[in-house]
Amino acid sequence: MKVATAQEMRLIDMQALDGYGLSGLALMENAGAEVARKVADLLGGAEDKKVCIFSGKGNNGGDGFVAARHLIARGAKVKVFLLGAKSAVGGDARVNLDILINMDTDVIEIAGERDGDKAALAAAFADCLVDALLGTGFSGEVSGDLASLVKTINAAGKPVVAVDIPTGIDADTGRVRGTAVFATHTVTFGLPKPGLLFQPGAAHAGAVTVADIGLPAALLAAAAIKQNAVTARHVRRLLPPRPPWAHKGSNGRVALVAGSPGLTGAAALASMAAVRAGAGLVTLGVAASINAVMEVKLTEVMTKPLPDEASGIIGPAAIDDIAALAETADVLAVGPGLGRAEETFAAVRDIVRLARCPLVIDADGLNALAGHTDILPETEALAILTPHPGELARLFGRSPAAIEADRLAAAREAAASMGAIVVLKGPGTVIAYPDGETFINTSGTAALATGGTGDVLTGVIAALIAQGLTSHDAAVAGVHLHGLASGIAAGRGLVGMAAGDLLSALPEAIAALQNG
DSSP states (O other), X not given: OEEOOHHHHHHHHHHHHHTTOOOHHHHHHHHHHHHHHHHHHHHTOOTTOEEEEEEOSSHHHHHHHHHHXXXXXXXXXXEEEEESOGGGOOHHXXXXXXXXXXXXXXXXXXXXXXXXXXXXXXXXXXXXXXXXSOOTTOOSOOOHHHHHHHHHHHHTOXXXXXXXXXXXXXXXXXXXXXXXXXXXXXXXXXXXXXXXXXXXXXXXXXXXXXXXXXXXHHHHTOTTOOEEEEOHHHHHHXXXXXXXXXXXXXXXXXXXXXXXXXXXXXXXXXXXXXHHTTOSEEEEEEEGGGHHHHHHHOSSSEEEEXXXXXXXXXXXXXXXXXXXXXXXXXXXXXXXXXXXXXXXXXXXXXXXXXXXXXXXXXXXXXXHHTTOGGGGGGOSSOEEEOOOHHHHHHHHTOOHHHHHHTHHHHHHHHXXXXXXXXXXXXXXXXXXXXXXXXXXXXXXXXXXXXXXXHHHHHHHHHHHHHTTOOHHHHHHHHHHHHHHHHHHHGGGOSXXXXXHHHHHHHHHHHHHHHHO
């Protein structure tokens, strides 16, 4: 499913009106009706239920006015609280406000503290609240009477349905400035917005319903919209089949270069993740002096001892052996637990220059590329980089805070400038292609906030490439599977899950998708 920025939705609306001849009133009518339907569904019917609708002066408020009318028609007892004066409402919203006034609906202007007290009292006795204060055009900081209303909504402890996006959420980034409504449900129109998928916006949005309000399908599927939501349905189509005649050779060969003294766990996790995600044969290249450790840790993974520069440190002396290892593999993953010795960094850069098979680069492999990302476009095969915000900040010469401020833009710019697929990890992981196409993942839990889960992701993506997926599809599918596995592994609770718990959950996540 496409995901539209605020500006893209404005353009879609304009094209629907100007190019197709749709009316703003018709779209507003459909939007408000969908909100009313959601409220009625939540309440098990609207008859005799008390609903408070908090509306602004713009089109979002107009959607709220329409919802009020439809709920009244269903038998609900509705009060509308308008932020500001009725005289300030214009356009299509004014038409719908006048209808409510003509129906003798209780529309109360909020213009001071006493009016705010009325709103708080009504909210306390309501069955449901509707947030129609601000829409996707919001920018800046919530303050003044608006902030007071937001606090009233949040303090009421009632189900809250947000119209298009919760008030106070930046539609493009999910950021909150000041305060924002915590909705239990959000009814968004046409397409989801990035701010509903990124934190903290996703937490404020609650359960999201994407409502069809009659916008032309061609506008919603336009190629110019470069954001996509990664869903189970999307990933199911990407997963490689496993025919009855499959054998280990037909399921692909993964090679990894990983591990160093004190960090052998990262190499083990990445290697076993490749096995659990379906790769037929997995070989770990590791410094000769710690090879015995890895042979004890790993039963289903072959190891390849590599020449040491120092005890447990891989350097340029290992390049020929790594090149030979990569020649027999369908994909080469580099970096988990590899260490930060200068000799190792130099070897990583040589590997990137020489590799002919697809690359997955993580952790210390990424650190080796800081200041040297110009070599990435020279690779024979497309590289996948899997940084967390701190690693991308080092690669890209930005602060982690700047990366987090707009994850979508940061991942897209990095992918374009480095000529690689960038998987920006974190809540709402972004997969960005060099051509600007981006995907926002919708799976995953807070259980992933523990060491080693990124190493597992590296192995999963590598395994999918080995089984025949393109690097583009493997990055998308691997991230989603990794997130699904976290939900399965965290079934006993989010706190205390270890990265190794993901390994046994991966086959179940794959089966759930294939059989869904």
